[in-house]
């Protein structure tokens with residue numbers, strides 16, 4: 001699966017041997033942007049000319065000419081040769097090829113409309129982003145803890161290297177890593193878990209900064225089930241919260257959507273059958289001759305049958321819920337389902353006592369397994385009392401329907417807030433650390 005992450009770049013003066021400051025670098029890069037525009041327009045012009053020739057040829061000969069007979073190679077190859085052979089441009093050859101390819105493809109995609117006169121001929125203007133081939137990007141970290149990320153970007157051909165008096169074909173930039181997810185992507189690119197693909201570099205005028213739109217391909221598990229392809233993202237977690245009013249609430253961190261199963265179904269069934277059970281047990285005390293003298297089990301048989309019935313109903317529901325939950329995880333490309341480890345947790349909550357956690361969690365595990373989804377368990381600590389938005393832990397917060405953050409004021413349903421916390425990797429450790437901090 002292909003994804004893009006935007007990374008602001010800072011020219012790393014200390015890592016480039018050149019006697020360049022960022023102002024000089026900007027000027028050179030802007031020059032490359034203008035060249036990119038000129039290259040793309042040149043490709044469009046060549047394609048347009050060739051198409052004109054080809055349509056004349058067709059009118060005369062009733063068939064299109066063979067590109068190889070006319071220009072000795074494919075039109076695509078011809079445009080690259082014409083551009084690179086001109087010697088006008090400074091672009092690194094593989095990037096130059098990516099640039100001509102881009103314009104060639106865009107021409108092909110819209111030539112039908114252009115010929116019909118439905119749209120004007122493509123004309124690139126303004127600053128065109130620099131096309132970067134995957135070979136031109138090299139990401140590394142200067143330290144073992146991955147504190148600083150640097151990216152070498154090959155931008156120049158040999159001639160330009162001399163022209164600008166550079167020692168390398170690349171310039172080195174420091175990646176401005178603003179969040180954990182970007183950090184994680186960069187780490188995985190370095191480790192080779194994610195494959196870097198052709199990307200773009202452009203100047204962000206508002207921020208007055210260069211930016212790399214890094215395209216990467218992550219190895220998604222592809223499991224065909226019912227002929228459907230399934231993609232699981234390596235680091236996507238579905239947080240699952242089991243709550244008293246809603247037995248299951250699940251969400252992906254940062255996603256305002258959630259998966260909710262209303263617990264009323266089982267609770268209503270339980271209440272109904274419970275009433276019937278009590279009345280049957282009462283009846284058993286006054287039962288007729290048939291049930292007397294055969295021990296307590298026989299005497300209470302109808303009541304036991306109802307216990308079975310509740311258990312069976314619960315089993316059916318747990319199957320149904322766990323399936324729907326795992327399907328939700330698959331739909332959201334989650335490779336991990338995270339839940340609280342509730343074994344041994346005593347609760348004053350009657351519904352949870354009656355509800356079989358262990359059974360539900362086991363069923364979730366089984367079904368997740370079928371898709372290659374991992375189930376992870378967290379130690380239950382303040383997951384309902386932490387604001388999933390800002391991280392504030394409010395130990396005093398009463399468990400009500402809504403969680404209202406005393407710090408940032410955010411109001412969310414309590415079960416959604418909890419599921420958001422549970423969807424964070426290693427949240428139990430994060431909470432432990434922030435509690436330690438607040439005590440010191």
Ligand SMILES: [Zn+2]
Pocket residue numbers: 387388389390391392405406407408409410
């Ligand atoms: Zn908050």
